[in-house]
Amino acid sequence: MRVRIAPSPTGDPHVGTAYIGLLNYLFAKQRGGKFVLRIEDTDRTRFVASSEQMIFDALRWTGLDWDEGPDVGGPFGPYRQSERTEIYREYCQRLLDSGHAYRAFETPEELEAERKAQMAVKQPPKYSGASRNYTPEQAAAALAEGKPFTIRLRVPDGDRPAGTASTTFRDELRGDITFDHFNVDDQVLMKSDGFPTYHLANVVDDHLMGITDVIRAEEWISSTPKHVLLYQAFGWDLPRFWHMPLLRNIDKSKISKRKNPVSLIYYRQAGYLPQAMLNFLGLMGGGMAQPSEQEIVSKGLDMKLADIFSLQEMIERFDFNRISLGGPVFDLVKLKWMNGEYLRGLNAEAFFQTLRSTIFSDSYLREIVPLVQTRMEITSQFGDMADFFFKDDVQPAAEVFVPKKRTLPDTLAFAPEMLTVLEAADWQTENIDTSLRALLTAKEWSVKEAFMLLRAILTGKTASPPLLESMVVFGKARSLDRVRRFLEAQKKAVVLAGRK
RNA sequence: GGCGCUAUGGUGUAACUGGUUAACACGUCGCCCUCUCAAGGCGAAGAGUUCGGGUUCGAGCCCCGAUAGCGCUACCA
Incomplete structure (x- = not known):
């Protein structure tokens, strides 16, 4: 019994890859088979050099270990299609x-x-x-x-x-x-x-x-x-x-970055735990039989935990023949609840270590610190200055994000264009800078205005550490998510205002 | 448009080979606890199973038809 996942290195590693990966992994573990990772990099036009490593890292993060692959080798290599x-x-x-x-x-x-x-x-x-x-x-x-x-x-x-x-x-x-x-x-x-x-x-x-x-x-x-x-x-x-079945957005369309964070990098950086992610993914499409009444009684199970199960439990219980075929909505609300459930389940030390290895990791802090050092007089100002690096969301008020000489509709028309440009940008300061500048000259926005708008969207404030450097540290996945959420919130605000 | 897949509360799923008032979790609302917010506890609302036929004593489960949603329709995967 041999199964495989075959992601393409065309961008950020996708939750869909983790979903199909989980299924393949469970299948292999249940039947004593091998789980293979193959990189399908045959499309030169969409190839993204950094993508392959990100796929390895993200998949490793989930805990779905593969038996054979480009990085671990195996008897059927090479496992990278460009080498075949x-x-x-x-x-x-x-x-x-x-x-x-x-x-x-x-x-x-x-x-x-x-x-x-x-x-x-x-x-x-x-x-x-x-x-x-x-x-x-x-x-x-x-x-x-x-x-x-x-x-x-x-x-x-x-x-x-x-x-x-x-x-x-x-x-x-x-x-x-x-x-x-x-x-x-x-x-x-x-x-x-x-x-x-x-x-x-x-x-x-x-x-x-x-x-x-x-x-x-x-x-x-x-x-x-x-x-x-x-x-x-x-x-x-x-x-x-x-x-x-295909994972879906809330509107039932195939899951897409426009309507949902789909990058595994995002979930990792935003502070989701891999166990919670896998558990949640295991819920998608059924497969996990709910314990029967007998089982609840005999094992003294808590129905509150009906949806909570470890990878090992999934291997033991997941049943491929009972997968339901309707496309499941990837519901962030329940994922968040589930992640909270896992966080609460940690003992104090483990929770501390989790924070230290994720949002407060040395590597993250090391990247942030040089951006604020010259701007501080006493260290306790760090919180005010760098808060946006540690937040789930910031939503600036219109007074904050609309430049003085612009109107709200103007600004809301321009912002999506920035998003498009940012999506296409290679995530380094110079690249972001040049593509942003190209856009704003074309649209006749001043550098000051455009950067101020972006700053407001990403940090929620009009003053912040250097914007481009901050964006690089904060990461592409989360930065884009923040812009998308901003746009979404503004869209709702406009609808609401229209009703009045 | 063509082809294919799918269809149970707002969301994810349950309902043994058709068998009583369709279950669980998330979310929502209320109450309790409480300095606050969560968490936790208790409770409530919310679907009659997309719709229409049929088979049957009996259908969410079987059959037929419709509708809707989704996917594919690339020198992308």
């Missing part, structure tokens, strides 16, 4: 040789135009497959011309009318799911830059790494037929597929 390109090339060639794949010479522009045309006449966008039907001579000619190409999967009878062919696979939680080949696009397997797409790399690696059970999020159901087709083309046995 030769392997994909080889397997892709096999597909080419056997006719299960073909070279496609359309440019991205042509594909885009085709898609638009199809959308315009309300047709489902689908690759029309000009290259699919090239004669060997035509293909050879295009290749000789040196035209860039991708390699696509030839979906059997995919170009025939609906009802001609279909693929059925078993989802362990839902039963059989069928897709008509008419609705399965000829997926790109190898990009023109020579890197594989997720679909190819994932199937090849899962096979080569001996993965027996693919436990992943529901969003993959639609592409599973492509994966099944690939397994079949290679003549490989299928793994079992378990598609887990």
